[in-house]
Amino acid sequence: MCGIALIISGIRICKASSLFLESAPPASSPKAEQLVFSIDDLKAALRGRGPDSLSSKKVFLYSNTSSTVKEQEIISFIEGEEEKERDQAYLQRFEKNNKCLFGADGEAHDLENGFPKFAAELQFVGATLQLRGINPIVQPLVDISGNILLYNGEIFGGIYINSDSNDTEILLQALGKCCSSNSHLCTITDSCDDKRQSSVPGVLSAIKGPWAVIYWQESSKTLWFGRDAIGRRSLLVHWPTLEDGRFLLSSVSPVSSIEQSSGIEAENGFNKLKFWEELPCGIYSVYFGSPKSDGFIDGEVRKHEWKNAMVKELLDWERVSVEPKPEDIKVYHCKIAREQHGMHSAHSNIFPSKSGPSQASIEGPAKAVLIALKESVMRRTSLHTIFQAVTCDIRQEAHAPVAVLFSGGLDSMILAALLDECLDPSYEIDLLNVSFDGQSAPDRISAKAGVKELRRIAPLRRWNLVEINADLSKLDLETKHVMSLINPANTYMDLNIGIALWLAARGSGWVYKGNNNDIDEDLECVEYKSKARIVLVGSGADEQCAGYGRHKTKYRQGSWLGLQEEMKLDMQRIWKRNLGRDDRCIADNGKEARFPFLDEDVIRTLLNIPLWEVANLDQPSGTGDKKILREVAQLLGLYKASVLPKRAIQFGTRIARESNRKNFGSNRAANQASAGSAAIHMPSNLT
Known part of the structure; x- marks a missing residue:
């Protein structure tokens, strides 16, 4: 899956008093007419990600206002772009079950083009990059009960998925069994638990x-949405405002929302129109x-x-x-002395094997982390049936199904070796x-050195160093596009990192043609486009293992407790x-980022x-x-990589230096302006 979105119009959205969110815009009238972008803009942004399919479905909500107030209720039915027969079935169902819409003579009242006039519309959009399951699927998925699911994620545990199943189909089945009795009201306790039924929060928590998810539970007329506890999949939200009265969720921001807000800046340099x-x-x-x-439908947002x-x-x-x-x-301290002795042995002119002398002093905690990381990489790179079916005709040719964002540094070297x-x-x-x-x-220098070390420990593997x-x-055009991708982030640092990641994931570069066991710059370079749809990324390693200078x-200011809190x-x-x-x-390149260091285990x-x-921050950087x-x-035999210092992508690729020169005139001027945290001032030629 590579993108999901939802647009709700005609509904007043408000937030429960217990819901903590950074901003709390007032509920706006569903009649707001100022639209920052259209549904077609949103679809274009998702289609640009190179999905295998893109589709949408609508849910119409309308109120039964012709009867007494006590009997008034919300009625819904689904209209799909390619499901006219299903639409008719829904209409027949409502004709039978909702007599309030029809007169005694059976004739429908207050209909428009054969359907009841609706007060609100929910439009679900799904762009599918299918990596798992036997049968191709098109999202949104709709089950026989009218539940609708958009799912952007992978299930690596908690819910059983066999090797020929698709995650989204299995999740829809699990959610379809959930209790719907007042489940939207549950925060700390859940009435479904008392009935020994699973709840939507219970299934998603498992x-x-x-993951990022949008789920319509038809029986309770409840919309569920959210993202995993770590936030590994993007989900943006727009709360209704005077500028745009709709409620929106999306994996990505359309370029048009950047274009309309780029010229509106407050004195502090931030956009007045913070749409997402x-x-x-x-x-x-x-x-x-x-x-x-008044006939309007209200929706209250709650957090569970x-x-x-x-x-x-x-x-x-x-x-x-x-x-x-x-x-x-x-x-x-005794252990440190042993490890330093082992490091000295490991960096002698004769490289030890993977079970060499340095390994003897590195056991216990490091071994446990190695096992957990290997299992994490295994879960994220298991090739499932549909992927093998797609690639079986080219399996005999050179083919790389998985790529690594590679700087040659410690984190990416560990991921490559695993x-x-x-x-x-x-x-x-x-x-x-x-x-x-x-x-x-x-990063280019360390990458070349890293490939040599990988080829030493794994000489039978064909390693393609793709030089981009x-x-x-x-x-300029790419910069404008990446600005829409990083939105709502708006600093030069975010833009520099975003451009570097976007170019890397695109995978268009050069590889050396020749002997796999060496990189000789005298060899011929040939153009190369990575076809890998799975990309391993080292995010989370620095945060969890104290890799940043701060x-x-x-640690120096507050010792161990200060370090832990940071x-x-x-x-x-x-x-x-x-x-x-x-x-x-x-994801904009039709690739799926996977983060092994952020695996729950x-x-x-x-x-x-x-x-x-x-x-051990008493020791120097790189140690x-x-x-x-x-x-x-060291346990993996990567002795040279084990002593490399931390280097951020914007500095290792030197995009920060080039950005400083382009936008501030020089590195010195950029440093004086604190360019890294400065908000972007979009050049006029990009608007």
Whole structure:
């Protein structure tokens, strides 16, 4: 799946008093006529992501206002673009069950083109990039009860999915069995639990893996929506305003919403028209109850509690042990001495094997993380039946079904080595590397060194280092497009990261033609386009393992407790600062981003390790930061990668330097203007 969207018009949306959201715009009239963009704009944005299919369905809601107030209710039926026969069946059902719409003579009253006049419309749009299941599907899915599901995600556990099934179909079946009795009113307790029936929050809470969902529960006239607790799939929300009275959900922002708001800036540089927000992680519902006396339909938004204990544990992000006791420190220093000796051995001129001497001193916590990470990569790269069926005709040819966003740094090297262990050796692996400074960018240099190390530990694998060379001065149209993808993020740092990720995921570059066991710049380069639809990304490694410079600062200021609180803050805001933006930029290329470091079991494994085993920030950069992952790299035989310092993508690719020169004139001027956090001022030639 690569994108979902919903547009609701003709309904007044309000929020329950218990619902915490960053902004609380007043309920607006459903008659608002100012529209920032059309449904066609939204479909175009989703279609641009290269889905296998794109479709939509509408639900019409209308109120039974011809009877007494006590009998008034909300009635609905579905109209699909290709389901006229189903429409007629729905109309016949309502003719039978809702006599209030029809006179004693059986003639329909107040009809328009054969259908009752509706007060509100819900339009569901789904763009499907199918990676699992035997039979192709087209979203939205509708079951026999009239429930509608849009699902952008994967189910890696919690709900059983066999290898020939599709996640969305299985989820629709599970949701279709859910209790609908007042389930929209449940926050802390759930009446469905008393009846021993599953609830919608209960089913969604059980899912392991990334997801964003929009679900119409026909029996209760309730709309459910939300995103997983970590926020690995994008879902944007627009609350009704005077500028646009509709309620909208979407995986991505259409370009037109950027165009109309780009010229409206307040004195502080931020757009006055903040059309989209990142939807905070969680499960939400909107119940459409009895119509009001004025004929309008109101919907109240509520947020629901997670029903799964493990999800609550991950949200709390409490570590088993943060501050070492004196006896822990003594053992800790002894272990550090052993590891330093092992590191010295590992970096001798003769490389040890994977079971070499350095491994003897790295056991326990690092081994547990390695096992959890390998299982995470395995879950995310298992090739299911439909994918194998699609590619079986080219399996004998060079083919790489999975790619890695590759800088040659610690995180991407670990992912590449684990992918080698999880993927059939007959497949190639694409390593996607972006540079804005040709062969001189730090990430290009480390990527070439990294490939050599990967080829040493896995000589039978065909590794394709895809060199993606870019010139920022020639990317004006691409920059405008990426601005719509990162929206509502609006800083130059977000834009720089977004452009780099977008170019990497596109996978159009050059590979060396020749011997797989070496990279010789004298060899011929040939154009290459990665066909991988699954892209592994290292997001979450720095947040969980103290990889940022600010972590060392907090450690020095507040010791272990200060470090833990800073890491916890990073994990609790990663949905807003990173993941929505990254998911949108990668998915725009018809690719699915998967984040092995953010697997639920990996997060829990790291939280069960004492903080001083995860990081040792008394040591220099490249040694103590992300200490646990450096030990994992050594276990994999990646001895050179295990000592590489952290380098952010915007600096490793050198896009930040080029952006500073383009937008501020020089790096010095950019630093004086705090360019990294500065809001974007769109050049006139891009509007």
